[in-house]
Amino acid sequence: MPNWKTAIAKLHLSHLYVLAICLTGLGLFTMYNRGAFIHYTTPTWVWVYALSGAAVVLTVFTFQLPPQGNGLSLDSSVYLACIFVFGPAFSLTVLLVSSAMIFLIERKTIWWKHLINFAIYSVIIASASFTYAALGGVRGPLLDGHLSAYAGGMAVYFILNTMLIAFYYYVFYNENLYETLKGMLKDTIIAYLSTLVLALVLVILLYHNHIFGLALFLCLSVLLSYAFKRMFAMYRDIEERANRDLRTGLFNHSYFELTLEEEMRKSRSTGSSLSLAMIDIDDFKKYNDHFGHLKGDGLIVFLAELLKKECGSEEMVVSRYGGEEFTLLMPSYDTDQAKRFLDRLRKTLNNSHFEGAEIFPQGCLSFSSGIAGYRTDIHDKSELVDQADQALYYAKKQGKNMVHVYGHQSLLEQDIDFSQDVRDIEQQLNLFMYKDMETFKHSKRVFRYAVDISEVLSLDSLSKRQFTLGALIHDIGKLEIPWGILNKKEKLTPEEWEMVKWHVTWGKQMALMGDKFKDLAPYIELHHERYDGKGYPHGFKGEEIPRLCRMLTIIDSFDAMTTERPYQPTKSVEEAIVELRACAGSQFDPELTELFISYIESRQPRTTEAAV
Amino acid sequence: MVYDGIVLGLTVGLLRGGFRYGLTRFGSLRIRGGLWFPLLLLLQFVVFELNDRSSAFASFSGIFFAAVYVAGLYILWLNRRTPGFLFILGGVFLNFLVMAVNGGKMPVSLEAAKVLDPYYVHILQTGAVVTKHFLMDSATRLPFLGDIIPLSRPYPRTQVISVGDIVMNVGIFLYLQHILVPDRKRIRAQEMEAGQS
Structure with missing residues (x-):
């Protein structure tokens, strides 16, 4: 029941947040823009096209930064440069056009996310422009006397951007606000700061070389984004290899230990349930002795594939714990749900055909499984693993091919x-x-x-x-x-x-x-x-x-x-x-x-x- | 302007995907209703010729233009699942839209036309020779979709284009990339499947 209440509260909070952001964003947009684009001359339109095109390209080339994969796009430098050179009304027009283009390009994203994004950017651009003007900044070339105005504008841009996005994640994905902020700052701050400095460089280029300057800037940033993208792909690739068990393609033991710690921490802070299941193939040694190790490996891979297929749609971490033992880390599953899931899995395995399965005492492939549920009084991850192991041992002792929850015997x-x-x-x-x-x-x-x-x-x-x-x-x-x-x-x-x-x-x-x-x-x-x-x-x-x-x-x-x-x-x-x-x-x-x-x-x- | 996207797309595509792969892929290129494009282009030229010769034909040439464009748009629509074609469709549609609301002709802005040969500008100003273009004025509708973007040095060609042209060329570029550059993810998936069986 309390879960229900918090869920409703969260729902309301996220709706309120979206509503507030959208209203503020659209309000500021109207206040600063006032439909100025209706009266633009054709050369101004050329500028609008060029700058929004640049913003779109940079958004498309969003790259991720290791280790968490926080996305970063350099489009902010375009908007900031717009604010400094052309002022808020024009910058917001650029935002409008580029948002429309992105809306058409990224049709997979749901519409209200586009709207929130537009509103967030409107708020940021309007506030940064206001700060810039209030600190004595004038639109036009880069003047070294106005450094404080530039700094102020950029600071407001940065702070608002971080806050609004962190709060967005907090509201929608129920993440810890402080942790999200810390994570964002830790990984992206240097890249983000370079975006800010790039904005000043773009001001110079825009003012002196116009569209050609913009094209140069775009080339540079696209190449940079591309390089970062490649690097991140490489990082992920290597990370993947370090975390995977070579034979089965499941996660390996050390990755499991890492995630277990992480998930336990998450459960502790959010109060959500977490179950750990240990799976052990029944009479695997017998099969191995009978058919040899090569066939035995085939059996392990077979079960791994089944686990991948059955658990792929769920948010579970499936790993090979070692030998013929596997672990299933099941966030947001309580032990009863976990038992239901594993019993279904066990039946699926019982019903699947595999060469040589007739030598098993059960006459089919089977596993025994022990489940341990996380409780707040468990502080060490090895305790949870131990309990699952005990339950597994109990299941084996009761004649195998069964799932047992730790502490559930009468x-x-x-x-x-x-x-x-x-x-x-x-x-x-x-x-x-x-x-x-x-x-x-x-x-x-x-x-x-x-x-x-x-x-x-x-x-x-x-x-x-x-x-x-x-x-x-x-x-x-x-x-x-x-x-x-x-x-x-x-x-x-x-x-x-x-x-x-x-x-x-x-x-x-x-x-x-x-x-x-x-x-x-x-x-x-x-x-x-x-x-x-x-x-x-x-x-x-x-x-x-x-x-x-x-x-x-x-x-x-x-x-x-x-x-x-x-x-x-x-x-x-x-x-x-x-x-x-x-x-x-x-x-x-x-x-x-x-x-x-x-x-x-x-x-x-x-x-x-x-x-x- | 159509060529720019093709040239750029081919160059980058062949560099990224390699010549051998690109050329084989190019050989097996399929576009639904692809043969209609040259035919439509030819039709357009015919209409131009007839337009010049007979004034009777000129009266309904507008409708004819629209018909040709709509046919072209329809063929593009058939190919909409192919990457890049929605961009091409969008670009052509933007050009079609601005021409449709301006009597079948493309408005050109005088500021942008300054990069062009003065002789051509003169022709536009006087309207002496019938062309697909006309100089825009305050009565022109949707001026921001017209030929308002001047291209000149350091760009290798000198011309005036519309935003629709750019969108269309982006589409052509993306389509060529799709054709010429092997998809890493797909290849990897295929390799994994091959490795497992």
């Missing part, structure tokens, strides 16, 4: 998935029952602490899943340590101690083996890092260690302190808290330590009560 489903994951990890931990019972029990206790802590920290479902599963799996690397060392009663030798330290790295490698627990690797690898950077394996320090890993370190140590072991003193909870506080800032993150301690303390009375 709570029950999430719970089931979660308990499935927990069971999977416990299966692996069961080996510890034989090897080291303590580690088994320790892992399960740490897991329970982590579940509680994630409530305290009110983590979102994804972080909660990672944190708790990470806690459960964190010591998995110890499976690699020989029984004898794990169960040794005496003090470990330095060599043995080194080996124990390796468990974090081995554990990480185990997690990285499968897709499922890849994202838990940091918890396994970094749970022995210390806040002061004296931990292992990397010696990361402070914020370099992810926040939840720092939390895991605290839980891990706390549990180790308070666990009963035969023949060893056990710390009471109070003693452990003292110990934690003592190490806060060196071994532990002080803030998180306090958090954990308050959690333990709040839990403590409950357990004693229960014991009683």
